Amino acid sequence: MINSQTFRQRRESFLERLGGVAAIIPAAQMVSHHADCDYPFRQDSDFWYLTGFDEADAIALFLPHRNESERFVLFVRPKEPGIEVWEGSRWGVEGVLEHFHADIAHPLSDFEKTLGDYLQGCEGLAFRIGRHPKVEPMVLKAWSKQLDSSQRSGLLPQPLFAPSHWLHSLRLCKDPEEIERMREAAKISCEAHQLAHSKVHPGMNERQVQGLIEQYFLEQGARGPAYGSIVAGGDNACVLHYTSNNATLRDGDLLLIDAGCSLNDYYNGDVTRTFPINGSFTSEQKALYEIVSSAQKAAIEKVAPGNDAELIHGTAVRILVEGLLDLGLLCGHIDDVVNNGDYRHLYMHRTGHWLGLDVHDVGAYRLGESSVPLSPGMVLTVEPGIYISDRLPVPSGQPQIHERWKGIGIRIEDDVVVTDNGNEVLTF
Helix, strand or coil: CCCHHHHHHHHHHHHHHHCCEEEEEECCCCCEEECCEECCCCCCHHHHHHHCCCCCCCEEEECCCCCHHHCEEEEECCCCHHHHHHHCCCCHHHHHHHHCCCCEEEEHHHHHHHHHHHHCCCCEEECCCCCCCCCHHHHHHHHHHHHHHHHHHCCCCCCEECCHHHHHHHHHCCCHHHHHHHHHHHHHHHHHHHHHHHHCCCCCEHHHHHHHHHHHHHHCCCCEECCCCEEEEHHHHHCCCCCCCCCECCCCCEEEEEECEECCCCCECCEEEEEECCCCCCHHHHHHHHHHHHHHHHHHHCCCCCCEHHHHHHHHHHHHHHHHHHHCCCCCCHHHHHHHCCCCCCCCCCCCCECCCCCCCCCCCEECCEECECCCCCEEEECCEEEECCCCCCCCCCCCCCCCCCCEEEECEEEEEECCCCEEECCC
């Protein structure tokens, strides 16, 4: 688990970046599944990154314009034994002061009446509009009073910002502690894939395979799956976000499994493997698998400081297209096919995404016209694929797909961290 000093250092970095701007970061709320049943609680990633506090409904204030002893303020649900006997224990006001190192803590009911005082003197406010319906009216009411007061004083209006402007660039580059947690998530995720691979046989149901994987996550102490596990046999693998996971695995088909675990401190693995259900590739499956594998290996080689996500994607696309041209699934000059996007009925997604506390983690890929260069500590997935079906129309001038290719979906995905001299593949 991430230690308390790391959370303190993150808050200090965030406060420094804010300058004179105050920030309000609410925790997640419980979400109803149906009637009075809730989904398992999942903390807001921004709130967790700065506090390490894993309870619902809390609100954190970050106040760089205040004295050092009152810059991190938490509003939390108070201790209530009558409720805790149903829902579990709470830390309460005293608990967050002692264990989460808040400078000041209040019961949640104090938020509306004290917020205005805490905001006095700040140069602006960072708060995410449109995401926190219970908190937002109180924030806007307090901020409106601040603006009225500024006008009467002859001061310039104070702007309202999204906190992502400062916070997400911090989250994008992982520190060594975070990378170690992601290494653990990757290890558990890969071991679960290996277990599934060893148990799969024709006649199993996709859901049985999902059960094997997710049981292993829990047995190893993870919170559970990081996202809806994809267990897709045969043509189901050509549906990118297939999650029905309820078909019988057929002899001669491939099985695509896209599954990763989430640890108790929310760091995630994201792994995809594709293999033949009966243990043997057909000639068509083998040819396509080798193309995807070659594309992935070449793309991973491009994960290095100074390169960018566009180069990684472009490298994978070019090798995929070249291989598909050789097989007659595409035709034309490689540059024309790539530039025109005439391959997108067979490969329609990007080659990767940032990974961290969120599976599709925060952080820009482009700033204006320029791609964001990779730097040490960034973690991303590399996941090229080929999906051959008749779901998308074949572009004009490209060959129609022969039946022997249809129903083959292949993706290979690994988690890669940028290092000082290149990269480390966290998955294996």
